[in-house]
Amino acid sequence: MDYRDTSEEAAFRSEARAWFASNIPAGWRDVADPAGWRAFTRRWHQTLFTAGYVGMSWPVEHGGQGRSAIYDAILGEEAARVDAPPLPARINYLGRAIWTHGNDEQRRRFLPPLLKGDHVWCQGFSEPEAGSDLASLRTRAVLEGDEWVVNGQKMWTSGAESSDWCFLLVRTDPDAPKHKGITALLTPMDVPGIEVRPIHLANGDPETAEMFLDDVRIPVDQMLGAPGQGWAIAMTTLAYERGPGDAAVIPKIQGALSRLEAAARDRGLLGENEVREALARAYTKIEALRLVVVEQLSRRVAGRPPGEEGSVAKMLWIDAEQSLHQLALDVVGPDVWLGRADDWLSQYLWSRAASVYGGTVQVQKNVVAQRVLGMPRG
Amino acid sequence: VLALFTEEQAYLRDVVGDLARKIGIQNRNDLDTADRERGWSEIRSMGLLGLRAREGGRPVASGVEATIAAEALAGRLVPQPYLGVALLPSELLALAGAPADLQTAVSSGEQRACILMATELGAPSAPPHAKAVAWDCEGAELALGIEAASGTVSRHAINTFEPLDAADLTRTVAAVTTGPIQDSWTIAPGDLERWHAFALVVVSADIVGAMRGALAGAVDYTKERVQFGAPVGSFQAVQHLCSDAHVQIEGAASALRYAAWAVDVLDGGEALLAARTAKALAAGAARDVGETVMQVYGGIGQTWEQIAHVFLRRQMLSSQVLGGASAQLRAIADARLGAA
Numbered sequence: 001m002d003y004r005d006t007s008e009e010a011a012f013r014s015e016a017r018a019w020f021a022s023n024i025p026a027g028w029r030d031v032a033d034p035a036g037w038r039a040f041t042r043r044w045h046q047t048l049f050t051a052g053y054v055g056m057s058w059p060v061e062h063g064g065q066g067r068s069a070i071y072d073a074i075l076g077e078e079a080a081r082v083d084a085p086p087l088p089a090r091i092n093y094l095g096r097a098i099w100t101h102g103n104d105e106q107r108r109r110f111l112p113p114l115l116k117g118d119h120v121w122c123q124g125f126s127e128p129e130a131g132s133d134l135a136s137l138r139t140r141a142v143l144e145g146d147e148w149v150v151n152g153q154k155m156w157t158s159g160a161e162s163s164d165w166c167f168l169l170v171r172t173d174p175d176a177p178k179h180k181g182i183t184a185l186l187t188p189m190d191v192p193g194i195e196v197r198p199i200h201l202a203n204g205d206p207e208t209a210e211m212f213l214d215d216v217r218i219p220v221d222q223m224l225g226a227p228g229q230g231w232a233i234a235m236t237t238l239a240y241e242r243g244p245g246d247a248a249v250i251p252k253i254q255g256a257l258s259r260l261e262a263a264a265r266d267r268g269l270l271g272e273n274e275v276r277e278a279l280a281r282a283y284t285k286i287e288a289l290r291l292v293v294v295e296q297l298s299r300r301v302a303g304r305p306p307g308e309e310g311s312v313a314k315m316l317w318i319d320a321e322q323s324l325h326q327l328a329l330d331v332v333g334p335d336v337w338l339g340r341a342d343d344w345l346s347q348y349l350w351s352r353a354a355s356v357y358g359g360t361v362q363v364q365k366n367v368v369a370q371r372v373l374g375m376p377r378g
Numbered sequence: 379v380l381a382l383f384t385e386e387q388a389y390l391r392d393v394v395g396d397l398a399r400k401i402g403i404q405n406r407n408d409l410d411t412a413d414r415e416r417g418w419s420e421i422r423s424m425g426l427l428g429l430r431a432r433e434g435g436r437p438v439a440s441g442v443e444a445t446i447a448a449e450a451l452a453g454r455l456v457p458q459p460y461l462g463v464a465l466l467p468s469e470l471l472a473l474a475g476a477p478a479d480l481q482t483a484v485s486s487g488e489q490r491a492c493i494l495m496a497t498e499l500g501a502p503s504a505p506p507h508a509k510a511v512a513w514d515c516e517g518a519e520l521a522l523g524i525e526a527a528s529g530t531v532s533r534h535a536i537n538t539f540e541p542l543d544a545a546d547l548t549r550t551v552a553a554v555t556t557g558p559i560q561d562s563w564t565i566a567p568g569d570l571e572r573w574h575a576f577a578l579v580v581v582s583a584d585i586v587g588a589m590r591g592a593l594a595g596a597v598d599y600t601k602e603r604v605q606f607g608a609p610v611g612s613f614q615a616v617q618h619l620c621s622d623a624h625v626q627i628e629g630a631a632s633a634l635r636y637a638a639w640a641v642d643v644l645d646g647g648e649a650l651l652a653a654r655t656a657k658a659l660a661a662g663a664a665r666d667v668g669e670t671v672m673q674v675y676g677g678i679g680q681t682w683e684q685i686a687h688v689f690l691r692r693q694m695l696s697s698q699v700l701g702g703a704s705a706q707l708r709a710i711a712d713a714r715l716g717a718a
């Protein structure tokens with residue numbers, strides 16, 4: 001048992017730190033318009049790829065470096081330390097889905113541009129009537145010759161407006177049990193019949209999108225796995241890549257705590273015991289999350305596939321992030337409500353979504369109760 | 379980075395878990411009937427008392443192993459004074475460089491020592507110990523005081539020993555008066571921090587172990603207890619209570635394992651910050667988890683005969699030892715933000 005970097009990990013960390021120190025694009029936070037942001041993220045992805053910082057944990061035969069997941073976590077920490085632009089985290093589970101369930105032709109076709117950042121992907125899973133109950137999704141695909149013809153509506157398709165490709169879940173067999181009638185299809189976003197409309201979240205930002213599919217034709221060679229395997233493909237790959245260890249969530253919350261401590265200091269509140277205790281409590285919650293995730297990453301490194309304990313980490317993540325932003329409202333006080341600290345209001349509102357996206361906190365609690373504690377299903 | 383138990387550590391957890399099942403408290407009645415001396419000699423013969431004895435200047439076992447043992451024993455409410463008269467004093471004597479024969483006497487279980495604390499159990503007591511209290515001190519034969527300002531550890535004879543009617547039914551807490559200093563040793567500030575970190579870690583292990591044991595019993599009960607024609611564990615309201623408790627325990631447990639590792643590896647200040655974090659999380663969860671367990675057992679959980687309150691009492695009292703959640707948070711704030 002050792003929580004310190006191994007010598008290889010330490011060498012990687014200092015190399016990454018030096019690289020970030022001289023490679024953060026100046027003024028990246030000022031990129032405002034969607035087209036500019038799209039162009040920027042693509043360049044940033046390509047810069048990272050050229051430096052060897054994309055797909056580090058992918059198997060070598062699929063273009064990666066075969067490193068352990070710990071390296072992704074170290075890279076995320078070092079990026080957050082210097083306020084780097086977001087790392088392209090989504091490619092990891094997409095890559096895993098494609099190399100695990102795709103055929104050789106699909107691997108050759110999709111993996112290299114995914115790695116290099118030539119193709120940006122979004123994920124078309126949720127629907128207006130299929131949120132927590134994702135398996136009841138109704139977007140329909142019907143086989144016509146060698147094409148699937150897709151009709152329906154997706155929701156919460158984050159990044160849809162700036163993506164080139166979409167990983168879609170569709171219903172291909174309405175008569176099968178609901179988990180068995182779902183198929184995974186891959187489609188370019190610029191084909192006829194796809195319309196994307198932004199969804200503005202409570203903070204006013206167009207964080208996500210809805211997507212309408214009207215007779216969208218998808219060739220059968222863009223089906224991942226076999227018909228009916230879509231649910232299993234999505235669930236097994238998501239378990240790997242959407243935990244708080246993968247998306248640089250922890251460094252982000254740590255950064256928010258540092259900014260909140262500075263805000264409390266600026267407002268002369270560090271003499272108040274109540275504020276001091278609350279800031280310390282926020283720190284302990286982040287530490288609990290961090291250390292649970294370190295253990296889960298370690299189990300993954302030791303070759304044990306991720307399982308239901310991901311819900312434990314998600315629940316700690318939700319609590320750490322939401323309670324921190326609740327505290328910020330108290331610390332920053334009236335400035336939040338009078339438009340003088342807009343960023344804290346925006347982040348607070350965004351933190352509310354944490355207990356909804358990627359599975360609501362209530363669903364996470366069901367998973368912990370039934371699959372971790374073994375309590376009976378209702 | 380590899381934050382996993384070794385095979386030996388996993389084995390230790392299982393072996394101590396088996397022992398705890400044998401000598402622990404299953405029902406409240408066991409508190410009156412358990413053969414305490416036999417349990418003590420079983421703990422002793424397994425070599426658990428001496429985990430922190432020094433050989434060639436190094437602990438026989440790491441803080442992680444000590445934590446594993448403490449957590450496993452607490453999971454079955456083992457009543458023997460493993461922490462109070464064995465681990466805490468033996469670690470203190472070793473760090474203070476007390477004479478080898480005294481160190482050996484305590485770490486082998488030949489002599490039972492206790493640590494004197496101030497009335498509220500929040501901090502060690504410095505001589506002359508007018509109102510000292512000792513925690514988990516059943517059968518203590520000598521007492522140790524700590525004066526932090528001068529970095530002095532002192533040995534005292536026990537003059538009077540009056541067990542208190544304390545909340546924890548599994549442990550002895552006593553008001554103790556002592557004689558004058560019989561012997562004293564200087565402890566370096568970094569070593570005192572390290573002892574403090576170690577003490578917070580094993581006490582946190584006691585809380586985490588008790589929370590785990592309590593919740594496991596309650597969860598088992600929900601699978602058997604039928605109301606409205608279904609096991610109560612199938613109701614989401616009950617499931618969510620148990621999930622929340624489980625997640626709180628897991629967060630504290632992961633912070634605890636890190637702090638246990640830190641005791642032997644990081645410098646005193648960092649080890650102490652990690653230990654305070656673990657203690658703040660464990661103590662912060664103790665009451666919630668204890669209340670959840672009582673609630674999940676329903677009416678039977680409110681009774682004297684049922685085990686739930688015995689767990690809650692132990693979790694709550696251990697939470698006070700060397701400072702509860704608030705005290706830890708204030709100290710964490712001092713460490714991170716500078717003194718108020």
